[in-house]
Amino acid sequence: MLTPVGWGSGSRLFAPAWTMATPESKRGPARLLAFKLGATTPFPTPPDIVPPVPKPPPQTASAETIQEGKHIYRRFVCDGCHSPDIDGSGAWVRNGAVPDLRYAPPEVHKQWYAIVLAGTHWDKGMPGFANPPKFAFPNAKMTTKEADAVHAYVIDQAWKAYNAEQQKAQAKN
Amino acid sequence: MPAVTHSLRRKLHFAKIQLPHGCRIMKNWQFMCVTTICLPIAAILALRSSADSPTKAGDVTESRVASDATEGNNWLLNGRTFDAQHFSPLKQITAKNVSGLGLAWSLDIDSGMGIVSEPIIVDGIAYVSAPLSKVYAVDAASGKQLWMFDPKIRLDQAINGSYSARTNAGVAVWNGKVYIGTGDCRLIAIDATSGKQVWQATVCQPNQTGITGAPHVAKGKILMGYNGSDDGVRGALAAYDADTGKEVWRFWTVPGDPAKPFETKALEMAAKTWSGKDSWKIGGGDVWTAITYDPVTDQVIFGTAGAGVDYGEFENIKTSGDRLFAGCIIAVNADTGEYAWHFQTSSPGQQTENNHIVMADLVIDGEKRHVAMTVPKNGFFYILDAKTGKLLSANPLVKLSWANSYDLHLGRAIEVPASAGGGKQWTVHNWWPMSYSSLSGLIYIPATDRQSPMQADPDGGNEWMKGSQGRLIAWDPVSQSTRWSVSRDRAAENSPPTPPTPEQKSGPSKPALPSTPFLSPTL
Numbered sequence: 001m002l003t004p005v006g007w008g009s010g011s012r013l014f015a016p017a018w019t020m021a022t023p024e025s026k027r028g029p030a031r032l033l034a035f036k037l038g039a040t041t042p043f044p045t046p047p048d049i050v051p052p053v054p055k056p057p058p059q060t061a062s063a064e065t066i067q068e069g070k071h072i073y074r075r076f077v078c079d080g081c082h083s084p085d086i087d088g089s090g091a092w093v094r095n096g097a098v099p100d101l102r103y104a105p106p107e108v109h110k111q112w113y114a115i116v117l118a119g120t121h122w123d124k125g126m127p128g129f130a131n132p133p134k135f136a137f138p139n140a141k142m143t144t145k146e147a148d149a150v151h152a153y154v155i156d157q158a159w160k161a162y163n164a165e166q167q168k169a170q171a172k173n
Numbered sequence: 174m175p176a177v178t179h180s181l182r183r184k185l186h187f188a189k190i191q192l193p194h195g196c197r198i199m200k201n202w203q204f205m206c207v208t209t210i211c212l213p214i215a216a217i218l219a220l221r222s223s224a225d226s227p228t229k230a231g232d233v234t235e236s237r238v239a240s241d242a243t244e245g246n247n248w249l250l251n252g253r254t255f256d257a258q259h260f261s262p263l264k265q266i267t268a269k270n271v272s273g274l275g276l277a278w279s280l281d282i283d284s285g286m287g288i289v290s291e292p293i294i295v296d297g298i299a300y301v302s303a304p305l306s307k308v309y310a311v312d313a314a315s316g317k318q319l320w321m322f323d324p325k326i327r328l329d330q331a332i333n334g335s336y337s338a339r340t341n342a343g344v345a346v347w348n349g350k351v352y353i354g355t356g357d358c359r360l361i362a363i364d365a366t367s368g369k370q371v372w373q374a375t376v377c378q379p380n381q382t383g384i385t386g387a388p389h390v391a392k393g394k395i396l397m398g399y400n401g402s403d404d405g406v407r408g409a410l411a412a413y414d415a416d417t418g419k420e421v422w423r424f425w426t427v428p429g430d431p432a433k434p435f436e437t438k439a440l441e442m443a444a445k446t447w448s449g450k451d452s453w454k455i456g457g458g459d460v461w462t463a464i465t466y467d468p469v470t471d472q473v474i475f476g477t478a479g480a481g482v483d484y485g486e487f488e489n490i491k492t493s494g495d496r497l498f499a500g501c502i503i504a505v506n507a508d509t510g511e512y513a514w515h516f517q518t519s520s521p522g523q524q525t526e527n528n529h530i531v532m533a534d535l536v537i538d539g540e541k542r543h544v545a546m547t548v549p550k551n552g553f554f555y556i557l558d559a560k561t562g563k564l565l566s567a568n569p570l571v572k573l574s575w576a577n578s579y580d581l582h583l584g585r586a587i588e589v590p591a592s593a594g595g596g597k598q599w600t601v602h603n604w605w606p607m608s609y610s611s612l613s614g615l616i617y618i619p620a621t622d623r624q625s626p627m628q629a630d631p632d633g634g635n636e637w638m639k640g641s642q643g644r645l646i647a648w649d650p651v652s653q654s655t656r657w658s659v660s661r662d663r664a665a666e667n668s669p670p671t672p673p674t675p676e677q678k679s680g681p682s683k684p685a686l687p688s689t690p691f692l693s694p695t696l
Contacts, residue, residue, distance in 0.1 A: 001266065001274070002299055002313060006287020010340055010385075030284040030303060032292070034316060037266060039275035081336060097285020098339070125328035125335030135331050135381045137404055139485040 006030040013081045013098055053102055053162040057109045061152030069153030072146050076129055076138040086157040098125070101154045102161040109151070116147050230310075231295055231346045231365025233390075248294040251343060251387050252606065256532035257465045259608040278316030282309065290343035291387065291606070293351075300365075302341040302387075306355035310368060320368030326357045330379040334358065337383030337400050342462050342604070345388040345395060347415050352395050354384030360397045360413060372418035382406045391466035391473050391507045394421055398460025402478035402499070402526070405487050408458035410475055412510060422510030426458030426477045426498045439512035443497035452492035455482045458499040462604055463547070465530040470559050472504040472513055474545050476527025479519075493521070500524030502547060502555075504562055514562030518549045520585055523575055525551035528602055531609050531616065535651055537565055546609070546650055548618060552601030553579065553586065554653060568653035570646060571622045574598045599623055599641060615656055618646045622660060 006029060031044070061069075073079060073086075081098045114120045119128020127133050129142035142150075233249045241247045242254050245262040252259050266274065282288060286304040293300045298319065299311045306326050310319040328335040338356025345352040350371055351363040358377040363370055376384060382401035389396045394412040402408060408426040413419065425436050428444040431453060435441045447453065457480025464475045480492070480499035495517060504513040519525045527549045535544050537556070544565065545557045552573045556565045567579035567586070575598040576586035589595025600621060607618040622644040644660040 002292050002294070004288035004290060004292065004301060006284075006289075010336065012286050013336070013339065030282040030287050032280045032282070032288070032299070032301060032311065032316070034277040034279070034313065035274045036277035037270060037273045037275075039277040041276040041278060043276055044279050044281070122329040123327075125332075125338065127329075127332055127335075133331060133380070135333060135401075135404060135406070137332070137485040139488065 001035045003033050003035075004031075005033055013083060014079060016084045016087055051103065053158065053165050054105055056102075056104075056155050056158035056162055057106070059152065059155050059159060061149070061155075065149050066152045066156045069149035069151070069156075072142075072150050073153055076140070076142060076146075076150075078150065080137075081125075086154060102158040104154070104158065109155070112151050113144065113147060116150065117142060117144065229349055229366065230298060231300075231349045231351055233295055233346045234348060235392075247296065248292065249346065251291055251293070251345060251389055251462075252465070252529070252531075255466050255468055256609075257529055257606070258531055258533065258611075259606045260610050280309075280311055280316045280318060286339050290341055293344055293346045295346055295365075298365075300344050300346055300351050302344050302353055304339050304341060306338060306341050306353055306384075308344055308351060308353050308363060308368075310351070310365070322351075322353070322361075322363050322368050322370070324353065324355045324359065324361055324370075326355050326359075326383075327379070328356070330357060331381055331383065333381065333401060333404050333406070334379055334383035337385045340385045341387075342385055343387035345390050347390045347393075347395065350415065352388040352415075354386060354388055354397050354399070356383040356385070358383055358399060360384075360388060360395065360418070362395075362415070362418060374413050374418045374420060376411055377401070377406070377409075386460070386462035386464075389464040389466065390415070394507075396464050396466070396473060396475075398462075398464065398475070400459055400461065402457045402459040402480065403482060405454065405456045405482045405485075406459060407456040408460055408477055408499075410460040410464065410473070410505075410510075412473075424503070424505050424510045424512070426460065426501075426503070427456060427480060427496070428453050437512065439498075446495035446497045447492060448494045449490065449492040451490050452494075452496075455480055455487050455490055455492060457481065457496065458501070461526070463502075463527050463529045465532060465545070466507060467532050467545070467559055469532070469543050470504070471507050472559070473507050473510075474502065474504045474530050474532075474559065476518075476530060476547065476549070477501050477503065478526040479524030481524060495521045496524070500527070500549075502527060502530065502545065502557060502562070504545075504559075516555070516557055516562050516564060518547070518553065518555060519551050520588065523551065523586075523588070523596075523598070525549040525598075528604055529606050531607060532559060533609055533611065533650075537651060546616065548602040548607060548620075550600040550602060551575065551598055552620075554618075554648060554650065556650060556653075566653050570601055570618065570620055570648065570655075571644065573601065609650075613647075614649065614651065615647045616650050618648055620644045620646050 082101055086101050108115065115126060117128055117130035122128060131141060132138060238249050238255065241249055243262060282303045284304045288301065288303050290302040294313055297313050299313045301309050303309060306324050308322040312319055326338050328338055334357050346365060349365050351365050353361050355361060358375055358379040359373045360376050361370055361373045376397050377399040382399055382404065384399045386398055393415050395415050396410060396412050398410045407429055409423050411423040412421045414421055425440060428440050428447060458477040460475055460477055466473050477499055480496045498515050500519055501515045501517045503515045505511055506513060518527055527547060530545050530547045532545055535542055542565065543559045545559045548554050548570060552570050553567050554570050555567045558565055564581065569577060574589065575595055576588045578587045580587055602618060602620050605619040607616050609616045621641050623641045642660045642662045644658050646658040647656045649656050
C-alpha cells in the first residue's frame with residue numbers, strides 16, 4: 001500500500017497552523033510511504049530541523065501601525081500564501097516553499113521595499129505589489145506607507161515568535 | 174460555496190481544510206484502515222518489481238485497464254478504473270491482519286510542501302507528482318527513484334500560477350507516456366521509460382492562472398482543466414491527442430466576451446442564464462480534478478467550480494441568474510466534446526465546487542440504473558442518471574448549514590433561511606476521492622463534520638474550522654444514509670486524539686439505519 005505524505009494542497013499556505021493535525025504538520029516532510037504486511041522498516045526521522053528565529057530588527061512602529069499592517073496584510077491577501085497571522089506557511093529554506101516571514105533573515109528586512117513593492121523575488125513567485133500583475137486579486141497598488149505598516153506587523157509577529165523561543169530556552173535552563 | 178462576505182478565494186479555500194491526510198495517516202493510520210478499502214489517495218498495489226514485467230514502461234491501454242480491473246495488480250488510472258471507484262480488489266490485507274502492516278520503504282521528495290497526488294502504478298512502477306509540477310518514477314518494490322522530470326515552471330507570470338504551482342494532484346499514464354499539468358498552464362507528455370519530454374501544449378493562459386489537477390484519460394485523449402474560478406478566469410475542459418498533443422476539443426464552461434460569437438450552442442443557452450453588466454468578466458466554472466470518462470455512455474462527465482468573484486478588479490460587477498455551467502456536473506461526448514446534459518449541484522446563490530464523480534450500476538426503486546454519484550463541497554450526496562443527467566436522489570451527508578433536504582419535485586434543495594442560520598456552509602467533502610465497493614454496496618467518503626455552528630472571526634478574518642472534525646463515512650447510496658462512520662477531532666485544536674470508535678455497524682444485508690447519532694433529529 002503506497003501513500004503520499006505531507007500536508008499538501010493550498011491549505012498549507014492559507015490555513016492557520018491550528019487547523020493542522022499538529023502545529024508542526026505544516027513543516028512535515030514530503031515523502032512516499034509504502035506499507036507491507038510483516039514489514040519492519042523503521043519510520044524515517046523527519047529531516048527538517050527547525051532553525052531558531054533570527055533576532056528581528058527593532059520595532060519602531062506604533063501599536064496602531066502594527067494593527068493597520070495586519071489589515072493591509074489581509075487586504076492584499078498576503079495570508080493567501082504566507083498564512084493567516086503569519087503562523088507558519090511551511091518551510092524556511094526548501095525549494096518551492098513560501099517562506100515563513102517570521103524567519104526572514106536581516107537581508108529581507110533591509111530589502112523590504114525591493115521585494116514587497118518592486119518585486120525582486122518575482123521569479124520565486126512573490127510579485128511586487130506597487131504594480132501587481134494582471135489577474136491579481138488585490139485591486140490596488142501598495143504604497144510605501146502601507147508596505148511599512150505590513151513590515152511593522154511582520155516584525156511584530158517575528159518578535160513574538162523570537163521572544164517565545166527565548167522564554168522556552170530560559171525555562172529549559 | 175455560499176456567497177457570504179469576504180473574498181470568494183477565502184470561501185473556497187476555507188473549504189479546503191480538513192483532515193491533513195498525510196501526517197494523520199502516518200500517526201493514526203489505523204483509523205483510515207478500519208475497512209479494507211483503499212485510502213482516499215493512496216494506491217493499494219501488489220508490490221512487484223518492474224523487473225517482473227517484460228512490457229514497456231507506462232503500458233496503459235484500454236484492454237489493460239479492463240483486464241486489471243479484476244486483478245488489481247496495478248493502479249492504472251486516476252480512480253483505478255474508468256468508473257473512478259477508487260476500489261482495489263486485492264484481498265491480502267484484511268481487517269484481521271491490517272495491524273501487521275509495517276513500513277516497507279519510504280522515499281523523501283525534495284519539496285517544501287507535501288505531496289497530494291494519487292500515485293499511478295504500472296507494472297511495479299509508481300508515477301507520482303510533487304509540488305512545482307515535478308514527476309517522479311519510483312520502483313514500487315524498493316522505493317528506488319528511477320527518474321525525475323522537472324518542467325522548470327515559471328512562477329513569475331501570475332500570482333495564481335505561483336500559487337497553483339505549489340500543489341499538484343497527480344499524473345495520467347497512457348500508452349508509454351506520463352502526463353502532467355503544470356503550475357504555468359502547460360500539459361506535458363513525458364516518455365515513461367526515459368523521463369524525457371515528448372510534447373507540451375498550452376491549456377490556459379499563464380498570465381492568469383495555473384494547473385493543480387490531475388490529467389485524465391478518455392479514448393486516447395488526455396483531458397485537462399485548470400484553476401481560476403475564484404479569480405476571474407474562464408473555465409474549460411480541453412482534450413488533447415495523447416500521441417501528438419494536438420487539441421481535439423475544448424468545452425468552455427461559461428460564456429466569454431459577448432462581442433465575439435459563441436463557441437458552442439450550449440454556451441448560447443448558458444449565456445441566457447447570466448445577467449448583470451459585464452457579468453461574463455468574472456469567469457468561473459473551472460474544472461479541477463472531477464473528470465470521469467464513462468465508456469458505457471461514451472461521455473466525459475465532469476464537475477465545475479462556482480462563479481462569483483466579488484472582490485479585486487471584479488468587486489463592482491454584480492451578477493445573477495443560474496450562471497451556467499458554473500457549479501455543475503456536465504456530460505459531453507467523449508469524441509467531440511459536444512454538450513449532452515448538465516446538472517447544477519446548488520442553487521445559484523449557493524454555488525459549490527464539485528468533486529470527483531463515481532460511476533456505478535445501482536438498483537434504485539427496483540430498477541437497474543447506470544448512475545453518476547458525487548458529493549460536492551456543499552455536502553449533498555447526488556445520484557444522477559448517467560445517460561440523461563436526471564437527478565434520481567439527493568440527501569445531505571451530514572447535518573448541513575445551508576440546506577437540510579432536497580425536493581425532487583421542485584428540483585432544488587430546501588434551503589435554511591439566513592434568519593435560521595442558513596447561508597453559510599463549511600466544506601463537507603473536498604477533493605479527497607470517495608471509494609465505492611460493489612461488494613459491500615457502500616461508498617466510503619472522507620468528510621468534515623461539525624458539531625457547532627460556524628463562528629466568525631471577531632477580528633474580521635477568516636471563518637475557520639473551529640469545532641470541526643474529520644469523519645470517514647460509509648454511505649449506502651441506495652437508501653442515501655450512513656451505514657457507519659468514525660470521526661477524529663483535530664489534534665491541533667488541543668483536543669486529545671480519541672481512539673476510533675465505529676458508532677454504528679451493521680452488515681450489508683441488514684436494513685440501512687436511517688441516521689447516526691451525530692445527525693440532528695431535524696433531518
